[in-house]
Amino acid sequence: MEQRADGEGRSSRRRPGAERLLEAASDLFYREGIRAVGVDTVSERAGVSKRTLYNRFGGKDGLVAEYLRRRDEKWKAYLREATEDGAEPREKLLAVFEAYEEWLVGEDFRGCAFANAAAEIPDPDHPVRAVARRHKEGVEEHLAVLAEEAGFDEPRTLAGRLLLLLEGAAATAAMRRSREPLGVARSLARELLGARPR
Amino acid sequence: MEQRADGEGRSSRRRPGAERLLEAASDLFYREGIRAVGVDTVSERAGVSKRTLYNRFGGKDGLVAEYLRRRDEKWKAYLREATEDGAEPREKLLAVFEAYEEWLVGEDFRGCAFANAAAEIPDPDHPVRAVARRHKEGVEEHLAVLAEEAGFDEPRTLAGRLLLLLEGAAATAAMRRSREPLGVARSLARELLGARPR
DNA sequence: GCCAAACTACACAGATCTGTGTAGATAGGA
DNA sequence: TCCTATCTACACAGATCTGTGTAGTTTGGC
Numbered sequence A, B: 001m002e003q004r005a006d007g008e009g010r011s012s013r014r015r016p017g018a019e020r021l022l023e024a025a026s027d028l029f030y031r032e033g034i035r036a037v038g039v040d041t042v043s044e045r046a047g048v049s050k051r052t053l054y055n056r057f058g059g060k061d062g063l064v065a066e067y068l069r070r071r072d073e074k075w076k077a078y079l080r081e082a083t084e085d086g087a088e089p090r091e092k093l094l095a096v097f098e099a100y101e102e103w104l105v106g107e108d109f110r111g112c113a114f115a116n117a118a119a120e121i122p123d124p125d126h127p128v129r130a131v132a133r134r135h136k137e138g139v140e141e142h143l144a145v146l147a148e149e150a151g152f153d154e155p156r157t158l159a160g161r162l163l164l165l166l167e168g169a170a171a172t173a174a175m176r177r178s179r180e181p182l183g184v185a186r187s188l189a190r191e192l193l194g195a196r197p198r
Numbered sequence C: 001g002c003c004a005a006a007c008t009a010c011a012c013a014g015a016t017c018t019g020t021g022t023a024g025a026t027a028g029g030a
Numbered sequence D: 001t002c003c004t005a006t007c008t009a010c011a012c013a014g015a016t017c018t019g020t021g022t023a024g025t026t027t028g029g030c
Helices: A017-032 A039-046 A050-057 A060-082 A089-106 A113-120 A127-149 A155-176 A180-193 B017-032 B039-046 B050-057 B060-082 B089-106 B113-120 B127-149 B155-176 B180-193
Strands: none
Touching (some): A017 A039, A017 A060, A017 A113, A039 A060, A050 A060, A060 A127, A089 A155, A089 A180, A113 A127, A113 A155, A113 B113, A113 B155, A127 B155, A155 B113, A155 B127, A155 B155, A155 B180, A180 B155, B017 B039, B017 B050, B017 B113, B039 B060, B050 B060, B089 B155, B089 B180, B113 B127, B113 B155, B127 B155
């Protein structure tokens, strides 16, 4: 029944519990919220015993942190892919906005997972908050590199501004459960970049 | 000992429990998060019995909704006040950004209470989400009126864009625990409005 | 002084949540 | 075949959370 589709190579176990736990956690934590989902729910959904969860991740916090780290990696890869083809440098910056827009076609959008985590965890020194912060730094850095490549005078300033648009669009889209704010952000970005529309 | 400072007029009770509950709830829910704070904590902090909380608000959800409704009203009043003096119409739009910036001088900033509530409560049909959505609509509407008064061609489009900036600034400020993103948003807004800097 | 509303104190039900302890099953590698 | 790592099943501790039931107290208005 179960196809292999492993891809991982070295690991000998067919489907290590950790992997299944992370898949379940990703879905549940994102869609229902971190605090709202208990470890029992995650392990049950994953079809993995709760004991394994604790043995592998130390506790709920460890699982949450790993969930966000994974998401950060996936997102980074997705962004890199979306901005590496041979388009005009200026277009690559706009491609970031398109990437955000496309990303949330797949999921029933609940906003930025990192912003949500920050909202759920007030303590700024919590390890999970550090993961979230680093994610945003990564995105801003990526934008800065693209802005530099596009030859803008103050690439970091531009990156900060574009990040603001992305964050605002994500927050508003989550609040309204509509994709429209992403379009608003994109059109605004286009003007900011001085590219002709159409 | 206790000064009167009632101001409410009709209400005969010196300090109705509901009021004290709302004060405690506002502080606790905003700073520590809605799910993180239990009803026992709120009633204890307010010095009001838990029974009163349930008699007055029906339950935690009722208290949360009322907390946000109050905050919305205060915010609306604050915004109105910040944009009603006889300044240039264009300046009034910028005053909104200053208002956001000043608002978070008082509190140890934890971002937009309404966005946080939306992040904590995934169900879009939850009554609390409706309060949050209405708040954002109110802000956008206010921006649209100001944009119209300032004579902009497409006031609603401009309002949507400015709202995006505010939301992005709030989210980023909360994530970084820094006031700086508000400045970024303001300078960007200034350019958008075509006003000369300084 | 009396009534009624508001509030208190407090116990308790019942659910849920994180985390642990333990004994046994399963399976790959030597 | 045996060792070891991984995972399971399951009970349980202990905390916490929302919400209720009840009997009694305070207090302002008449």
